[in-house]
Amino acid sequence: MTTRFDARFETVEAAVDIGPFNSREEAEKFGVTRENEQVRFAGVAARGRVEAFDATIALLKRVQSSSLDAGRRHGVVNRLLAGEKFGFIHDETGRSWFFSRTDLSSEVESAIRAGDTVSFTGSIHPHPNKDYPQAFSVKITEAP
Numbered sequence: 001m002t003t004r005f006d007a008r009f010e011t012v013e014a015a016v017d018i019g020p021f022n023s024r025e026e027a028e029k030f031g032v033t034r035e036n037e038q039v040r041f042a043g044v045a046a047r048g049r050v051e052a053f054d055a056t057i058a059l060l061k062r063v064q065s066s067s068l069d070a071g072r073r074h075g076v077v078n079r080l081l082a083g084e085k086f087g088f089i090h091d092e093t094g095r096s097w098f099f100s101r102t103d104l105s106s107e108v109e110s111a112i113r114a115g116d117t118v119s120f121t122g123s124i125h126p127h128p129n130k131d132y133p134q135a136f137s138v139k140i141t142e143a144p
Helices: 024-034 053-071 106-111
Strands: 005-010 015-021 040-046 073-079 086-091 096-100 117-121 136-140
Touching (some): 024 040, 073 096, 106 136
Antiparallel strands (some): 005 015, 073 117, 086 096, 117 136
């Protein structure tokens, strides 16, 4: 029996396998070329189920947009040094998150400081070869 492979994608709310692909390399190439801020390529999995990529992504985006703040995480900026292009957020569970200044809106980028309470989105799984998960859509919030 020939082994088939799926590309695995994750959002804050769900994980989805797309395939089948005839080789691990083919599945990985598909995943890497379709990863974006909303959908993270999580790797290659042994054969699961067949789903149309565009329909799956559309469904995941609808779920994300309908949940509004429900899918957002909360934390405190615990490292942000002048001149650095990145910072770190410590969330309510104790996990550290990396964020890039280039991903911040100009309003947030000019106002954010260490100690600020923030909300953000992101998958808890770091990108391959990274130590920390990445925070996106960082917003400064009122302290709870």
